[in-house]
Amino acid sequence: MRFRYAEKDARMRTHTRLRRMLVASGAAVLAALVGATGPSAAAPPPADAPAWHVGIPPLATKWTGNVGPDNALPEYPRPQLTRDKWQNLNGVWEFARASAGQAVPAGTSLAERVLVPYPIESALSGIQRHEDRMWYRRTFTVPKNWGVGSGQRLQLHFGAVDYDAKVYVNGTLVATHRGGYDGFDADVTDALSGTGPQELIVWAEDLTDATGQPIGKQRRTSDHGIFYQGSSGIWRTVWMEPVPTASIDGLTTTPDVAAGVVKVTVAGGAGLTVKAVAKAGNKVVGQATGTAGTELRVPVPDAKLWSPDSPYLYDLQVSLLDGTKTVDSVGSYFGMRQIGTARGADGKLRIALNGKILFNLANLDQGFWPDGLNTAPTDNALKFDLEQDKAMGFNAVRKHIKVEPDRWYYWADKLGLMVWQDMPAANTGPIPEAWRGQFEAELHEMIREHSSFTSIVAWVPFNEGWGEWDRAATGRIADDVKAQDPTRLVDAHSGVNCCNSHGDSGRGDVIDFHQYLGPASPAPSGDRVAIDGEHGGFGLKTSNHMWFGDGQAYEMEPDKATLTAKYVQNQQDVITSAKACGISASIYTQITDVEGELNGFYTYDRQVAKMDLKQVKAINQKIIAQADGSAANLPQPPPGTPGLTGVAFWPLDGTAADAAGSHDASLVGGAAFVAGKNGDGVQFDGTGYLDAGAPVLNTATDYTAAAWVKLDRADGAFQTVVSQDGPTNSDFFLQYSGADQRFAMSFAGVRALAPVKPNPGQWYHLVGVRDTVKGELRLYVDGELAGTASACMPQGGPTGHTVIGRGKYGGNPVDYLRGTVDQVHLYDRALSAAEIRDLYTSGA
Template identity: 30%
Template sequence: MSLKTGFSNPSTSMPPLPEYPRPLLKRNSYYNLNGYWDYTITKTNQMPSTYDGKILVPFSPESSLSGVNHQLKPTEFLWYHRVLNDPRENKNDRVLLQFGAVDQTAAIYVNDCHLLSHEGGYLPFSVDITDQLIADENSLVVMVTDVSDTSYHARGKQKLECSGMFYTAQSGIWQTVFMECVPSTYIKNLKITPDIDTNSVSFELAMVSTDVSFNTKNKIKILISEGSSNPNKSNLVKQEFREEEFLEQELREEEFLVQEFLDQEFLKEEDFFHTSFTINLPELHYWSPEGPYLYDVSITYGDDVIESYFAMRKISTGMDQNNILRLFLNNKPYFHNGILDQGYWPESLYTPPSDEAMIYDITMIKNLGFNMLRKHAKLEPSRWYYHCDRLGVLVWQDFVNGGSSYRSWFVTIFPTIFPRLATLIKDNSYRLFSRNDEPGKKEYLSDMKRTVEYLYNHPSIVLWVPFNEGWGQFDSIKITEYLKTLDTTRLIDSASGWFDQGCGDVRSLHIYFTPMRFRPHKRALVLSEFGGYTLRIDSHTYSDTTYGYRHYKTNQDLTDAIISVYEKKIIPGIEKGLCATVYTQLSDIEEEINGLITYDRKVLKIEKKRIQKMNQLCMREASKMK
């Protein structure tokens, strides 16, 4: 059955997803390249001379929105082509071509010159195309291959032969493509680290320069102000004006000190110049789901000006008044009441059909009274996290799983029935965990580092999940230690579900069929998956096949079941040490119909007011933790 969410309305006059795709490092120079490109699919890697038709970027060829509806095979080559004009007004500028994500490998050509090959279907990358541009029209060609689940590469829940809990594999360009013009010396990366214990925020900048006369004596100017997305700001303008003016004055004084400091602190590393500095804030506004306060920041280095934002918040663990280990937010116990979110849409698969679609999902779960989303086996475009940042939703972020074909008896059936026995199995049994591949392990570590760099500045992300249910799991103790060197500001659920190796910040349980029993643990105790209850809504399903756990026939029956497990197990479990829950799941996906809403996002399958009341009771019980 063909389903659509109603959030997409592709127009020939307006490209899809026109919003600025990278809110954490924003420039005025922005040229969106989404829209119709030429495409063809071939059996060889010989560049084609003609193309078969049009594809709507950034939707994958497998999706209906792309206009192609073709499953790219591991032996096929997908070619994109479009014409580019030189966007520069200042010919001394450089032109960067930016890709949000291309699944799985991409080769970039400008005017038939090969500039870059990139591997990894989930992470952004860029290429400087300046030296290949000519005055007239320029040819951009992207060649894509995708072996999907036939190899060890990161793939998430994609499967060429999809069914049940594994979904349609997608390929190609699936996030926004754009160009930007930058000066010869520009800010390449920005890392922001808040510290509420010292009332300070640290900035680390990486600069790139093609100018042989690059002068490290250039001053960095920084201005911090109240974020434009802060709730009710328009109603507080008069109240906040003097405070805002005072903050600006204080930071201008700080700016002078920063400038003087930076004259001596540039370090050359590889192709980047690095520097760092710390600013003390005169007054703190904490970020939380109840009050997602953001600070805007503008940074100028030479001729380059970028805009970003940050939040003052702290994620940690600590003992409550009863000596039970809890998850802490801003140095206080805080219960994470969450939903599993896999980020699929019927007409566009991995790609959100619009900004509105992203906002709808996030707002919907928050309106129901939940405060957290676990982003499962997938990375989203930066704008998705931006909306979580500004709307106030905690995010548990999975790293994308890889490895060879999984043994369902080992990673699903056995640990579901015998969860305690699963914890006795060591994850250096690489064959059992589908991780005999040494290149795949190295690729996973590389992707982990790049993922942390990509998402580090988003305050909504509070916990990393390296492995889920043993899918491609290996050496999780060493992996957890490595991840801590990349990010000391967040918590880690090292092995979500089963095959726990005793490391990480939380003891993570998946309970679908066995009884729920909770007791305090030496790590914070979290129920990182449960539920999966199904309700089939006619005319809003993807297929005639139903996948899920415990089937119900009416909205009331489904709501009764969810409330029952909260009242009998979850809420009483908080006193016994339970620190977080993740209900499966936000929406139906293809054959899996265990969502709170249908796959097309048109029907809320539970009784809203009753679920809101349930969550109020849950958070009220959690508030007793001191």
């Protein structure tokens, strides 16, 4: 306790120094009402107006002290559709708590001050608390040289408001919007009043996890685990620009490498002509002209292809013409690349970029910040995590159940990182029926808004089944996404083997397993590639750099050297999974700590690197070089011992003697002889087991375990029939899986499952087979094949005792059996289906 109090005191001293630094460096700035790029957008505040003050974040980043009213994300927020004239409306706004049904506070000053666009729960906002409903208010002035009212219109843009928003200009409702991760616009020209200051009021409601809305990892109350502080209200840039009456409202670019063109479609400007010009530097490489709303094919001959090693981007200039007159003109960019699949030398289907197999080595990126929560404090901060991914040798990133501002994807495009883009999840349970349409609408809007970013190579609608309500619906949604964007991969559900998943729908382009610590090892099947969607999660505590002063990880390490060694070995196993199983991507958890999760390469404040990053880069580069689709050259298993007696056989007729060898077992705890399936058997009461005193099976090659079992109960508890202790987990489990309420042959994280729930009090004959040639586990029930699972990763040799009646997981004995076992056989080979039927028929 003394350590924790000392740590807290040190952090408080740091935060006090931070506040003093901010106030001392800009007391006059802190009191200013508005900060914006370009001409002043607001009338000066009254002399007695309340001042904005930065809050004290539990942790400060190196960018926290750079944020103030005059520089709150001043960069142009829309890199793929740029105009010269624009004005940033970020800065200090008035703020107040709102109530349902409250009248719009038009013409009324609000009592508090908030720094937009930082969510109100964040320290940078200056509010630093949650409100279900809220008001924002400010004034702005339209520059005279914009010509609004004489053929020009004024567009107001909101990058994102979480979650429901209403926008008023001079008391007139000009926009409503639902959705926390997508942007919206409003033409406010007709609501303007004269040429002086204009009043802008925003109402926002965010009930977060109290509804079925998409929220990602946000929760109103953090659980110190895998969920985080929520982010409500305006959290992306607000800005305005003048546009012609007929204007370019949107722009979609789609590269077609095979055809040597980029497809360009302009939204807006109905009936007018569009001219698109592609440039490499100052050199025009191709141009095309057509009607607005139709697809233009702009030639890009001998294209320089975009890749992580060479992220080349072309410039694009698009003009809207009325006859020969240019009505509107915007700037953009694009990259030429193609994402698809190809078969490696080993015959397995793998991910390919530009026609060549390229392993997608990714970091998991949650996108949270201790000072700004959902909003990075500065553009340099936004870029920082991506720069570190590149520096550590990653070529991809999974944006985990969050959607970032456009500039994040711009930096991924520029730096050269392939992005797997998740849809933000709703709560972990099934989405309520009333919210399902909203979820799908936001999913398709996310894809529409981001369809032109070169870096995005895959869409991920569901994570671990969170929000998933029906397997058939998940498959349909995957098909709908593919129809919307056939140029990218669709990963219907990342972690289909995990948690709340309803199981594999068979749809999409990807089979995606999660396994901690992993890596996961699914195999490609049919026309779908396989990936490890999440693994790793090794942690390290770093004093004075932890959000809660403490935290957790999937496995905590004592120091930097051990953490690095664990990572290197884990990533070496990724190479094995790629070669033996055929995965073509892996995603490590994660780039930084986040609140109570301490499993990052960096601390949450981005101040401390927790591993030796030179070793990290070396193993990452090795993975990309070696996980290329070449054959694994795995050793063939020996023939094994013939016959159906096996290398060990416990008839359990009054003794625990081994009738086939020398591995006589001992009864431990609550295990006793009773009437069995054939003579006697052993009954277990949930505390006892049989111990063979040594490992019987060589788990580095093929083997089979068989037993008769009768369960006393079949509920949500795991129960193991036969296993062999490994260093941390059992090498295998012939078991009843409580999570699935079915029999299984399992490795940790992998289960070959029977199709139906067993009946307590009924005898079943279970056989589990490990087949290294096919790379799978097989389960047989009563002589018939009941389930298979991919298990292509090589196992190590035996380290612990063979046991009957319990398993081992996380270093501890677990999954004690409540039931009776009889006639246990172990074999040093994979029994054939015919042999298993004979064994069952014999009753032995």
